Amino acid sequence: MGTNERLALEVVGLTAGYQGKIVLEDVSWKVSRGSLAAIIGPNGGGKSTFLKTIVGLLRPMEYSKLHLVGLPPKQGRKKTAYLPQQEEVDWSFPITVLDVVLQGRLVSQGLFGRYSTRDYDLSLEALDLLGMSKFAHTQIGSLSGGQRQRVFLARALVQEADVILLDEPSTGLDAKAQHELAEIFRDLGDAGKTIIAATHDINCLTECFDQILALDGQVLTEGTPNEVLTEANMVQLFARHFPKISASGEVTVHEP
Amino acid sequence: MNLEMFLEPFQYSFMIRAFLGTGLVAVITAAVGTFVVLKGLAFLGDAISHTSFTGIAFSLLLGISVYFGALFFAILTALGVVFLTRVSSVKDDTALAILFTGVFALGIVILAVSPGFAGDLNSLLLGSVMGIQREEIRVMATVALVLALILALFLERFVFVSFDPIGAEAAGFPVAFFQSLLLVIIAVAIVIAIQAVGVILVVSLLITPAATASLLTKRIKPLLGLSSLIGLFSSFVGLYLSYFLGAPPGATIVLVATTIFALVLGVQKLMGIFHTA
Numbered sequence: 001m002g003t004n005e006r007l008a009l010e011v012v013g014l015t016a017g018y019q020g021k022i023v024l025e026d027v028s029w030k031v032s033r034g035s036l037a038a039i040i041g042p043n044g045g046g047k048s049t050f051l052k053t054i055v056g057l058l059r060p061m062e063y064s065k066l067h068l069v070g071l072p073p074k075q076g077r078k079k080t081a082y083l084p085q086q087e088e089v090d091w092s093f094p095i096t097v098l099d100v101v102l103q104g105r106l107v108s109q110g111l112f113g114r115y116s117t118r119d120y121d122l123s124l125e126a127l128d129l130l131g132m133s134k135f136a137h138t139q140i141g142s143l144s145g146g147q148r149q150r151v152f153l154a155r156a157l158v159q160e161a162d163v164i165l166l167d168e169p170s171t172g173l174d175a176k177a178q179h180e181l182a183e184i185f186r187d188l189g190d191a192g193k194t195i196i197a198a199t200h201d202i203n204c205l206t207e208c209f210d211q212i213l214a215l216d217g218q219v220l221t222e223g224t225p226n227e228v229l230t231e232a233n234m235v236q237l238f239a240r241h242f243p244k245i246s247a248s249g250e251v252t253v254h255e256p
Numbered sequence: 257m258n259l260e261m262f263l264e265p266f267q268y269s270f271m272i273r274a275f276l277g278t279g280l281v282a283v284i285t286a287a288v289g290t291f292v293v294l295k296g297l298a299f300l301g302d303a304i305s306h307t308s309f310t311g312i313a314f315s316l317l318l319g320i321s322v323y324f325g326a327l328f329f330a331i332l333t334a335l336g337v338v339f340l341t342r343v344s345s346v347k348d349d350t351a352l353a354i355l356f357t358g359v360f361a362l363g364i365v366i367l368a369v370s371p372g373f374a375g376d377l378n379s380l381l382l383g384s385v386m387g388i389q390r391e392e393i394r395v396m397a398t399v400a401l402v403l404a405l406i407l408a409l410f411l412e413r414f415v416f417v418s419f420d421p422i423g424a425e426a427a428g429f430p431v432a433f434f435q436s437l438l439l440v441i442i443a444v445a446i447v448i449a450i451q452a453v454g455v456i457l458v459v460s461l462l463i464t465p466a467a468t469a470s471l472l473t474k475r476i477k478p479l480l481g482l483s484s485l486i487g488l489f490s491s492f493v494g495l496y497l498s499y500f501l502g503a504p505p506g507a508t509i510v511l512v513a514t515t516i517f518a519l520v521l522g523v524q525k526l527m528g529i530f531h532t533a
Contacts, residue, residue, distance in 0.1 A: 056426065057422060078427065080428075081423070082423055089420055089422075090294075093419045094473065094474045095415060099412075100420075107427045115412070152423070159427060
């Protein structure tokens with residue numbers, strides 16, 4: 001098995017979980033560079049576990065191959081940015097938008113590197129690109145959910161990340177902000193960045209993404225939105241998580 | 257009251273040393289305390305101060321430098337807690353509290369039953385500002401300077417791993433290293449501050465000025481500066497007042513810091529009421 005630099009992500013036979021509990025079994029998936037890829041599935045289906053394992057936040061239990069941008073995880077991570085779920089970040093932290101974006105430069109600096117004028121220029125440029133310049137000196141927590149996400153995306157850009165992973169990026173965003181986010185994803189894809197997002201938001205999927213992985217403890221199916229988002233697949237993926245009400249008013253819980 | 261009376265405390269060299277010593281440790285604990293407050297680690301500060309006490313007890317028993325024993329126990333506690341929280345995702349406050357109070361009690365028993373050390377017990381628990389020696393000032397100044405340099409050198413990195421450890425770790429940033437370094441700095445600051453305010457009150461020096469400053473600013477650098485200033489002011493005023501009141505200096509310093517916190521909080525609440533009314 002050689003490396004393939006055209007692939008942003010290449011996973012073969014990944015089994016993952018935490019505290020000895022298996023959440024995901026035998027997952028294989030390839031995402032080519034510049035793709036906008038989504039991971040869907042019910043809660044507890046392993047979306048977050050998958051993302052966290054490929055960026056090294058969780059130790060994989062077993063895998064045959066795990067490559068980020070054609071590199072083993074340790075090197076590949078420097079070119080990967082991960083945007084945690086909103087509730088995983090302490091938004092009350094006393095830090096300005098510009099200082100958050102600058103953190104992207106720390107990743108490639110050694111132990112003692114200081115911010116250079118170039119680091120500031122790149123950070124301001126990235127903020128400008130995402131329409132956030134005027135908030136450079138605002139405390140991060142006083143921004144809206146969509147704006148916070150743009151700041152983190154700007155940080156990913158100054159980190160020079162090729163792959164950007166997002167955990168539930170549309171949570172807490174109103175319809176307008178979701179459309180804007182989709183537009184940003186497309187721009188990033190055009191610029192050669194790869195987006196991989198775990199999401200339960202089916203609305204956005206056909207609009208934003210060109211590749212979908214359906215996970216429920218294992219790979220249910222993968223492919224283009226048209227291939228994956230069939231009624232049969234959706235029923236199999238989600239039905240057991242929703243009670244059904246028949247015409248007579250009888251409530252049944254679907255058993256797969 | 258005349259000027260001479262105001263200046264009276266400054267005629268004594270032991271008082272000058274007390275002002276210098278408490279000032280130094282107050283500034284540095286208030287600065288590192290900023291991170292303790294931001295990360296909600298007050299309980300860890302408490303654990304470290306209590307176990308370092310036992311480190312001091314062992315040092316006295318073995319006849320080695322108290323700094324050595326205290327540092328050993330303090331760093332062991334700090335890193336032990338990092339290790340525990342990384343290995344098990346369960347935040348086990350209860351287990352930690354049982355462990356550190358147990359270790360603390362051991363220290364008290366050691367000091368109390370060892371002949372000749374019982375006198376040290378009180379000064380360790382409540383601080384012995386007036387007994388600070390010239391040599392100790394030198395140690396405090398050196399340590400404070402080194403800690404301040406580390407803080408200045410790595411400030412952005414400490415902020416990164418405190419604000420978004422998950423994002424930092426995912427990007428391959430050495431999160432564990434900087435989190436551990438930060439805790440070691442906190443441990444060292446606690447150890448040198450024990451002399452001034454004692455084991456029981458040291459946490460106040462660590463968190464009260466930082467908590468007060470965090471009411472006043474939402475930016476990290478002003479926060480560090482303001483916290484240090486409040487720490488310095490509290491130690492100066494507290495020590496000065498204790499001289500005239502004949503009160504224990506450590507406790508008076510803590511009272512001043514607490515009063516400042518209460519005043520700032522009170523004024524803010526009042527202003528909030530007036531703004532909404």
